[in-house]
Structure formats: structure tokens, C-alpha cells
Amino acid sequence: MDYSRVDREGFLFSSLPPSSRKGAVLALLLLLLLLPLSEESKHQIWTPGATMMMGCVKRVIKARIPCWICAFIRRTCETIIPGLPDDLALRCLAKISHGYHGLLECVSKKWKRAIRSMDYAHIKARERWCGDWLFVLGADSPALWHAYDPDADRWHPLPRMPGFTDDDELCRFSCVSVSNKFLVIGGCHISHSEKRCSETRSLMVFDPFKKQWKVAANMQTARTDFACAVISDKVYVAGGSNSNSPEGLATAEVYDPDADK
Amino acid sequence: MSTESKEILVGESSQAKPEKKTIVLMASDGDEFVVDVDDITNQSEMIRNLISDMGGTDGLQVPLLNVTAPVLAKLLELFNVSNKNDDDEEVTQKVKELMEAELNMMIDVLGAANYIEATSFFDLSCKVLADKFKGMSVEEVREFLNIECDFTEEELQQIHAENAWAFD
Numbered sequence: 001m002d003y004s005r006v007d008r009e010g011f012l013f014s015s016l017p018p019s020s021r022k023g024a025v026l027a028l029l030l031l032l033l034l035l036p037l038s039e040e041s042k043h044q045i046w047t048p049g050a051t052m053m054m055g056c057v058k059r060v061i062k063a064r065i066p067c068w069i070c071a072f073i074r075r076t077c078e079t080i081i082p083g084l085p086d087d088l089a090l091r092c093l094a095k096i097s098h099g100y101h102g103l104l105e106c107v108s109k110k111w112k113r114a115i116r117s118m119d120y121a122h123i124k125a126r127e128r129w130c131g132d133w134l135f136v137l138g139a140d141s142p143a144l145w146h147a148y149d150p151d152a153d154r155w156h157p158l159p160r161m162p163g164f165t166d167d168d169e170l171c172r173f174s175c176v177s178v179s180n181k182f183l184v185i186g187g188c189h190i191s192h193s194e195k196r197c198s199e200t201r202s203l204m205v206f207d208p209f210k211k212q213w214k215v216a217a218n219m220q221t222a223r224t225d226f227a228c229a230v231i232s233d234k235v236y237v238a239g240g241s242n243s244n245s246p247e248g249l250a251t252a253e254v255y256d257p258d259a260d261k
Numbered sequence: 262m263s264t265e266s267k268e269i270l271v272g273e274s275s276q277a278k279p280e281k282k283t284i285v286l287m288a289s290d291g292d293e294f295v296v297d298v299d300d301i302t303n304q305s306e307m308i309r310n311l312i313s314d315m316g317g318t319d320g321l322q323v324p325l326l327n328v329t330a331p332v333l334a335k336l337l338e339l340f341n342v343s344n345k346n347d348d349d350e351e352v353t354q355k356v357k358e359l360m361e362a363e364l365n366m367m368i369d370v371l372g373a374a375n376y377i378e379a380t381s382f383f384d385l386s387c388k389v390l391a392d393k394f395k396g397m398s399v400e401e402v403r404e405f406l407n408i409e410c411d412f413t414e415e416e417l418q419q420i421h422a423e424n425a426w427a428f429d
Contacts, residue, residue, distance in 0.1 A: 081406055083368040088375055095391035105420050106399040109411050112420065152395065
């Protein structure tokens with residue numbers, strides 16, 4: 001019995017990449033649980049037939065179990081970068097700017113999950129490795145922003161803004177960037193499919209770390225074609241017009257991104 | 262435990278002034294490395310804290326259970342380069358060379374650097390590895406790290422579509 005145990009261990013370890021050793025230890029525990037069970041049953045049913053059957057079962061177990069255990073371990077314990085713990089690999093990948101993320105996501109499922117994970121966003125945010133972003137709203141896809149990464153010299157699309165479809169368009173809005181966030185404020189939301197144009201009070205915030213849009217606190221009034229500026233981390237909007245006051249608004253508002261007010 | 266004892270003096274200054282304090286680092290296989298206190302504390306936060314906790318360096322032996330002798334030797338060699346040069350250029354070059362020659366060793370060194378909390382060296386090595394990926398295609402990254410592609414054709418196309426501009 002001892003010999004076969006060693007044999008199985010040897011097989012398991014030798015057939016595994018070094019990265020899966022943690023998994024191998026798990027599998028060993030599983031095997032050790034299995035072994036006493038079969039030993040016990042052998043003593044209880046002590047007939048030649050049963051022994052022969054046990055032998056067969058054992059041979060099958062010996063041949064099959066390690067295969068599927070190995071496959072299972074490979075799937076679940078695969079690391080992002082073989083040989084490196086995942087937290088370190090994430091820190092490594094976090095040094096790569098957003099323009100490359102599309103490329104890296106194609107490497108494997110594990111990489112895609114890693115790049116899109118909150119852990120990744122947290123590391124980027126903690127280390128302030130935001131990278132430089134240039135946001136552009138193209139005429140051919142009027143509701144889909146694109147971002148340019150000067151480090152990678154690449155363009156990539158942003159996720160769609162919340163509440164917008166392919167047929168929608170946003171115009172006469174303002175946008176600013178403040179405390180590592182990108183804000184799209186007010187404007188006119190045109191829906192071509194519903195043949196509708198509505199002036200909006202909305203404020204949409206893009207977080208480059210999470211790569212997500214969020215709808216933030218609305219303005220008090222709907223505005224189009226207004227002035228907008230950032231002064232000491234607060235956003236000031238002034239003037240503009242809406243259908244209620246086509247001659248122009250004489251009011252101003254201030255938004256604090258930290259308090260979302 | 263191996264009886265063999267290797268001596269690596271980190272930094273040339275330790276040869277000029279033999280009275281300089283040294284400590285012993287023990288690799289997981291028992292090999293001992295004698296290093297200059299200033300040179301190692303310059304890099305490793307863990308050893309710096311350890312020395313201040315112990316209140317001195319007299320006969321201090323630090324067992325590094327996660328680090329094998331070849332990895333530790335390589336790490337100390339790179340520390341040595343880093344300590345001798347004020348800018349990071351030289352050591353970046355050395356790490357790059359190591360990565361091209363022996364990727365597994367480089368990754369082990371990276372893990373060891375994190376283990377002894379050699380933060381700046383770790384960050385520098387991470388950057389080298391990350392920069393390597395930037396110049397590569399997806400297939401090259403997979404081949405470089407020996408990673409299997411577990412996407413189906415449709416899944417790949419979907420990711421390509423989501424990031425369409427990135428592949429121009």
C-alpha cells in the first residue's frame with residue numbers, strides 16, 4: 001500500500017507544472033482520504049471474489065483518478081503567470097496601460113478575468129497607475145466614446161454610456177475631467193429610433209480604473225450649450241439654455257465629485 | 262542541510278573595509294550567503310525591520326524558507342548591480358537579460374524579491390516584465406509564458422469586437 005501511495009504521489013507531482021503544487025497538495029489529501037477507505041473494505045469483505053473486484057477497482061482508480069484530478073487541478077489552480085503568485089502577477093500587469101488591455105484579455109480566460117477584476121482596478125487605483133486618456137466622441141458612432149492611450153499609441157472603445165443605444169446621440173453637452181474621473185454633463189439626448197430629443201439634467205461619470213460608467217447626481221436644471229470648468233476639484237456649470245428658457249439661463253451650479261452633490 | 266557555504270560580498274565597499282558588519286542569509290536548501298548589512302538593508306525592508314527588531318546584527322542568521330540558493334545568488338547579484346549604480350538603467354538591463362535567458366529564474370527572483378520586501382527592485386522587475394508584453398502579439402505572449410489558449414473561436418471574436426480599435 002505504501003508503495004502505491006508513493007507511486008501515485010510521484011505520478012501526480014511529476015505530471016504537474018510547478019505552478020499547480022498547491023493543487024497537488026489538495027489532491028494528495030483527497031487520495032489519503034481514499035486510501036484508508038479501500039483498506040478497510042478489503043478486510044471486511046475477505047472473499048477471493050471480492051479481493052479480485054477490489055483489485056480491479058483499484059487499478060481503475062489508479063489509472064483514472066489521477067488523470068481527472070490533474071485536469072481539474074490544472075483548470076482551477078492555473079496561475080496568471082506560471083510560477084508567480086497571482087497577486088504579484090496582477091501587480092505586474094497593473095503596470096500596463098489601458099490601450100493594451102484588449103490585447104491582454106485575449107491571452108486566456110484567466111487573463112481576461114484578471115484584467116476585468118476589481119482587484120486589478122484596486123491595484124491600479126492604489127498605485128495611481130491611471131495612464132493618460134484622451135476621450136473622443138466620434139460622428140460615426142455618436143453615443144460611443146473612444147479612448148486613446150498615448151503610451152500604447154492605440155485607440156479602444158469605452159463601454160456604452162448608461163441609457164444609450166446605437167441609435168441614440170448626445171449633443172450640445174459639456175465634458176470635463178476631474179480627480180481621475182471623466183464627466184459628461186447635460187446636453188441633448190437624441191433618440192433616432194423614437195424620433196425624440198430631450199434636454200437632460202444628467203451627469204455621467206466614467207471611472208478609468210473600473211472602466212465603468214456611473215450615473216451621478218443630476219443638475220438642478222437641464223442645460224445645453226453651457227459653460228463648464230473645474231476649479232479646485234469642483235465642477236462649475238453656468239449659463240446655457242433649455243426649452244423653458246430659450247433666451248438663455250442666468251444661473252450657475254457647482255458639483256462636488258467627492259460628495260456626488 | 263548542506264555543509265557547503267558560499268560567500269558573496271555585496272558591494273565593493275565591504276572588501277575595502279573588512280570591519281563592516283555582515284549578516285548571514287540562509288537559502289531554503291541550507292546554503293549560507295554572507296552579505297553586507299548596509300547593502301541588504303538598502304534593498305530589503307523585511308531585513309531592515311528584522312535587524313531593528315533584534316536590536317543588532319551580531320551573528321544574525323536569516324533563514325529564507327521560500328528562496329532556493331540559485332535564486333538567492335541571482336537576487337544578490339542583481340542587488341549588487343543596483344547598489345553600485347545610482348540610476349536604474351544598469352540593473353534594468355541585467356533583469357532584461359535574465360528574463361530573455363531564463364524566464365523561470367527571473368520569475369523566481371521576482372517572487373523572492375517580494376518575499377524579502379525589496380520593493381523598489383520588485384517594481385523595477387515587474388516593469389521589465391510588463392514592458393515585455395507591450396511589444397508582443399497575443400500569440401507571442403502565450404508562447405512566451407507557455408499559456409494555453411482556452412477560448413473558443415467565437416469567444417475570441419467577441420473580445421476582438423469589444424476592443425475593435427485596439428487591434429488595428
